[in-house]
Amino acid sequence: MSNAPNFNAEYDLIVAGGGTAAGVLVGRLLAAAPSLRILMLEAGPSTRDKDAHVQPGRFMDSFTSDSSTIKFHKSKPSEALAGRELDVPCGQCLGGGSSVNFLMYVCASKSDYDVWEKDFGNEGWGSQALIPLLKKTETYQPQPDAPTHGCDGPLKVSYGGQYTNVGKEFLDVTRAFDHSRQTNDIADPNDLETINVYTRWPKWIDGDTGRRSDVPHHFIYPQDSNPNLTVLTGVYVQRVIFDTDNRTSGAQFIWNPRFHPGANEEIHAVKATRLVVIAAGTFGSPGILERSGIGKTDVLERAGIHPRVELSGVGEGYQDHNFLCVPYKAAEEAETLDGIARNDSESIARASEQWKSTGKGLMAHSSLDAGFKMRPLASELDMLGPRFQRRWEDFYALKPDKPLLWIGVLSMSLLPPALAPLGKYFTMASFTTYPISRGSVHITHADNVDTPLNLTINYLEDMADVVPLMWAYKHTREIARRMPLFRGELAPFHPIFSSESGARVVENSDGPLDAPRRIQYTEDDDRVLKAYIRAQVTATAHGMGTCSMKPREQGGVVNHKLDVYGVSGLKVVDMSISPGNVGANTYSTALVIGEKAAIIVAEELGISGV
Numbered sequence: 001m002s003n004a005p006n007f008n009a010e011y012d013l014i015v016a017g018g019g020t021a022a023g024v025l026v027g028r029l030l031a032a033a034p035s036l037r038i039l040m041l042e043a044g045p046s047t048r049d050k051d052a053h054v055q056p057g058r059f060m061d062s063f064t065s066d067s068s069t070i071k072f073h074k075s076k077p078s079e080a081l082a083g084r085e086l087d088v089p090c091g092q093c094l095g096g097g098s099s100v101n102f103l104m105y106v107c108a109s110k111s112d113y114d115v116w117e118k119d120f121g122n123e124g125w126g127s128q129a130l131i132p133l134l135k136k137t138e139t140y141q142p143q144p145d146a147p148t149h150g151c152d153g154p155l156k157v158s159y160g161g162q163y164t165n166v167g168k169e170f171l172d173v174t175r176a177f178d179h180s181r182q183t184n185d186i187a188d189p190n191d192l193e194t195i196n197v198y199t200r201w202p203k204w205i206d207g208d209t210g211r212r213s214d215v216p217h218h219f220i221y222p223q224d225s226n227p228n229l230t231v232l233t234g235v236y237v238q239r240v241i242f243d244t245d246n247r248t249s250g251a252q253f254i255w256n257p258r259f260h261p262g263a264n265e266e267i268h269a270v271k272a273t274r275l276v277v278i279a280a281g282t283f284g285s286p287g288i289l290e291r292s293g294i295g296k297t298d299v300l301e302r303a304g305i306h307p308r309v310e311l312s313g314v315g316e317g318y319q320d321h322n323f324l325c326v327p328y329k330a331a332e333e334a335e336t337l338d339g340i341a342r343n344d345s346e347s348i349a350r351a352s353e354q355w356k357s358t359g360k361g362l363m364a365h366s367s368l369d370a371g372f373k374m375r376p377l378a379s380e381l382d383m384l385g386p387r388f389q390r391r392w393e394d395f396y397a398l399k400p401d402k403p404l405l406w407i408g409v410l411s412m413s414l415l416p417p418a419l420a421p422l423g424k425y426f427t428m429a430s431f432t433t434y435p436i437s438r439g440s441v442h443i444t445h446a447d448n449v450d451t452p453l454n455l456t457i458n459y460l461e462d463m464a465d466v467v468p469l470m471w472a473y474k475h476t477r478e479i480a481r482r483m484p485l486f487r488g489e490l491a492p493f494h495p496i497f498s499s500e501s502g503a504r505v506v507e508n509s510d511g512p513l514d515a516p517r518r519i520q521y522t523e524d525d526d527r528v529l530k531a532y533i534r535a536q537v538t539a540t541a542h543g544m545g546t547c548s549m550k551p552r553e554q555g556g557v558v559n560h561k562l563d564v565y566g567v568s569g570l571k572v573v574d575m576s577i578s579p580g581n582v583g584a585n586t587y588s589t590a591l592v593i594g595e596k597a598a599i600i601v602a603e604e605l606g607i608s609g610v
Contacts, residue, residue: 018042019096022596026217158207167369210364371408
């Protein structure tokens with residue numbers, strides 16, 4: 001593998017982006033055809049053997065304002081979010097999200113993929129075809145013979161290196177608190193259909209070594225001995241190059257000055273003889289298309305770009321999940337990652353020593369121990385109100401495998417250290433799995449790749465997206481207050497209920513609250529809670545949909561072979577192709593997109609054995 005470009009060389013395949021799906025695609029193709037000449041161009045840095053990316057307990061190291069491996073895209077202000085602009089994160093490094101995510105192992109529902117095939121006409125993209133590819137990528141260590149999980153793939157899944165007392169108490173409380181749902185420590189919440197079972201939660205962590213299971217360490221770095229792979233990090237792909245009949249012939253890139261401060265500003269052109277793949281993610285891929293003259297004519301002309309192909313869906317249909325994290329104070333004996341997250345040298349040294357010697361402990365953990373995929377019971381539908389009832393009937397009622405929320409407990413605070421007093425915490429985390437909102441992502445400059453995007457997210461503009469998060473706050477608060485480790489609510493990050501309200505915040509407690517009955521919320525309390533949700537909800541970094549795989553007349557950008565409409569020799573391979581939301585973290589779906597793309601590309605190039 002080379003890290004130096006040969007500008008006079010011709011490559012069989014150029015891949016613009018080095019994220020999750022791209023890494024799987026390249027790794028699979030080279031394993032089957034080592035002579036294939038591939039150039040991978042990634043905007044961010046390498047992650048090879050860096051603690052922040054191989055030690056699970058260090059995952060929060062990437063989520064800082066000056067991060068070198070995560071790029072934050074600022075959205076337009078939104079009245080539905082209390083006038084806020086959101087900084088929406090996405091991975092920008094070799095491995096993309098696989099190298100910086102929360103390591104949560106969450107699989108989508110079968111119906112999510114079946115919709116891709118049946119509703120959007122994407123042959124071969126239903127659950128029956130994709131489940132074998134999901135299994136191909138992984139080794140599921142909790143149950144090696146599980147029917148919907150893999151047993152010999154390169155990426156390992158386990159419960160991590162420690163089962164904290166925070167996670168245990170969460171499950172203990174749910175057994176006594178929520179009699180309508182099952183609590184089962186060893187249930188499989190990721191068999192693509194199980195709903196409403198509280199259980200331990202697996203993670204993308206190798207249970208033997210305690211290392212993060214990411215894409216570059218398993219698909220790209222093992223290609224070191226192959227001279228036909230060239231990986232350039234710290235480069236921005238400006239656009240795709242076409243010949244006279246709209247066939248791609250290469251790409252143009254510039255050095256990212258953040259990682260190559262002394263490099264020239266020259267635009268470099270590289271040639272591809274067989275195929276160009278855009279794999280720059282939900283935010284990056286539509287931008288490369290638009291700078292190449294492919295997209296909505298008005299967007300292109302405003303940016304000073306001559307339209308090559310009118311494709312109205314480019315940059316449209318942005319989707320994410322709406323994330324709510326509520327912190328609680330924990331007792332001193334709580335087993336949490338707060339010390340590691342605060343970069344406390346003693347905590348890091350102690351956890352790292354255990355991790356290096358045994359692969360266990362808090363450094364082999366990612367704070368998540370337990371959770372469940374929530375689908376409302378009949379008795380709860382009335383609580384969600386008439387607006388959600390319509391959403392239920394239109395979308396959920398006939399799809400019993402679709403959850404409304406993912407809910408779990410994290411053994412740490414996710415707040416920046418400056419916002420939380422020194423101490424121990426646990427966090428009740430929730431996200432809505434199929435929000436109604438749709439947004440858009442467009443460029444604002446013809447050449448400058450680093451110019452801020454025109455990002456509209458539209459979160460919470462429909463009340464049917466707000467009320468599930470209100471339910472989640474109330475439900476998880478009842479669990480938190482009953483946990484023996486509970487020591488109070490961090491008031492600045494809870495609703496400001498009236499001092500006369502029975503729902504008022506309890507800032508300090510000597511232990512769990514004596515709460516035989518649920519808190520009764522008044523109409524005024526609910527008004528306060530709605531305002532709190534709008535002021536606190538953020539993005540999950542599960543963006544998708546901006547280059548959707550669906551018919552062109554429906555706003556599609558690529559077909560079921562991942563070909564961009566209106567040109568030839570150009571594909572998109574990343575989460576931007578997802579035509580509908582998936583009720584889960586997106587890592588596993590990005591992996592299956594990479595696996596499917598490898599098969600498609602191999603067939604077209606005449607390669608066998610993928």
